[in-house]
Amino acid sequence: MGMFQRERQVFANAEPLDDSYEPEDIRERDKELKKYQRALQPIIDNRPTSNIFLYGKTGTGKTVATKFMLSHLENDAAEYDDIDFSTVWVRCENLTSSYQVAIALVNELRENQGGDRISTTGYSQQRVFDILYEELNALGGTVVIVLDEIDNIGHSDDILYGLPRARSNGYVDDVRPVIVGISNDFQFRDNLSPKVKDTLAEKEILFPPYDANQLRSILEPRADKAFHDGVLNRDVVPLCAAFAAQDSGSARQAIRLLREAGELAQSADSNTITEEHVRDAQDELEKNQLYEGMQELTTQGHAVLCALAYYQSLNKVPVRSRDLYEQYVKICDRLDADSVSERRVRDHLSDMNMLGLITVYEQNEGLAAGRYHEYELDIPLQAVLEVLLSTTRFEELANIIQSTADNHHQSGISRY
DNA sequence: AATCCACAGGAACGGCGGGCTC
DNA sequence: GAGCCCGCCGTTCCTGTGGATT
Known part of the structure; x- marks a missing residue:
């Protein structure tokens, strides 16, 4: 009998369950689509068009609604021969600055024309913006620039300042850029720098869960x-x-x-x-x-996680940050690795909290002991140890923690 | 109401690695 | 190869925080 055999099929066609699937109609978002349509209408009317920002958590239909609206817009614009209209789409998933977004935009624009891509580092920011304006100028007309997951750029928001003003600043003359920003973070707008906030005329559409x-x-x-x-x-x-x-x-x-x-x-x-x-x-x-x-954590992150796993194995959780830090330093010594400052460890802990790996409890005992955090694992200790065991550097330590955990498990059982 | 503890977390800065242009 | 530029990871310095205590 072979290793592979035809399985009984439950799937008739798995495509509708794929992330990239585009349904022909969009459900449960009538209100939002209506608003979206009104925001894009000026393009058909050849009127100045506001930038549009969509806010909502992941999986609330922002991207799919945008694809839907733009493909309709493209079809319907073809009916009128005085509309010069094109779109560029960039996913900012791994782009953490305006600089990188600008490069991604240039590469996307060049891709469409079969031009050469430019490298993702090395140029000065101004240089990249200049190249971007050149490409936009070459395209001409109304260009809808979709910046998906734009909140990844954080505070580095130069591109949201530069693009809408490219025309009035004379960097481009024959182009009307319209930015469609898609953000998973409701607070993204609040965190923009004041100069961007003031100049970024926009329509906002909220996509609730x-x-x-x-x-x-x-x-x-x-x-x-x-x-x-x-x-x-x-x-x-x-x-x-x-x-x-x-x-x-x-x-x-x-x-x-x-x-x-x-x-x-x-x-x-x-x-x-x-x-x-x-x-x-x-x-x-x-x-x-x-x-x-867990896999994506750095060595330092793993060391912090390892310290917490140690306390977890002793059932001495939640543990306050200063004790945890002490243990962390010991672990680094033992690994012959450098240890980082308490401040930095707090950052690692906060990252792990974001990932849902650990739980933070805020404590406040006033004058007696002040305000501090306590931590414990939010996932089974075994899961952490499994990852540490597969990381050569931590293998030995993970084994030790494993055995102390086993001992405590025994005594833990006898207690009940 | 004012004070105070013991940290939390923001801001500014720096060195390093890597890739650009000229 | 010099002289840039950026992102990443880290440091130092510092202000903010909120409940028990005065």
Whole structure:
């Protein structure tokens, strides 16, 4: 018998469950789409168009709505021969500054024309902006510039100052740039520098998280297409919707959950997808996300995590930061690694809190002991140790912690 | 109401690695 | 190769915070 055999298929067509799938109609976002349409209307009317900013958490339909609106806009603009209109789309997922966004824009524009890409470092910022203006000028007309996940640029917002003013500053003459900014962070606008805030005339559209009913309505047509008839138990889609609504209100999460459940069912050679598969899928996805988060930490981050794992193994949690720091320094000594300042360790801890790896408790005992934080792992100790064990440098330490954890587990059992 | 503890976390800065132009 | 530029990771210095205590 071979290693690979054809599995029983629950999927008829997995595409509707893919991240890149574009549904032909968008559900549960009528109000937002209407607002969006009004904001883009001036392009068809050849009137000056405001910049548009979409705010909402991941998976609330911002990107998909934008693709939808722009493709309609493109089609409808073709009806009028006096409209010169084009779009550029940049995902700022890994771009942490205006500089990098400008380079990504240049490369995207050149891609469309078959030109050479430019390197992501080396040029001065002004130089990159000049190149960008050149490319825009060459394009001409109204250019809709979509900056997806723009909140990644943080405080480095020069590009939001430069682009809208490129025309009045005389850098470009034949182009009308319209910025469509998509942000996962509601506070992004507040954190912009004052000069940008003042000059960035814009329309804002908010995309609230979906509730369970809306998620169900989004999932149903996709599920119909994705799976063979009769494969889905009746409660599967509602359960996916409920899980996702409870956690994030994200359609992406709900869809991934449904797909993962399908894949689990398929690899178990089951001919139906059950609630149980959904629960397993939920666990699986959560686990993956945490592992990825831990893997991406630096050596310093791992050392901090290791110190916390040590306290966790002794059941001496939550632990206040000064004790944790002390242990962290010992670990670094033992590893023959440099240790960093307390301030820096606080940053690492705050990062890990963002990733959902640890829990922070704020303590305040006033005059007696002041204000401080206490920390504990938010994930099973075993998961942390598994990652540390696979990191050569931490292998030995992880083994030691493992055995102290085992001992404490014994005595912990006898206590109850 | 004012004070005070013990940190939290913002701001500014610096050195290093890597890649650019000329 | 000199002279730039940027991002990343770290440091130092400092102001902010909020409940128990006075």
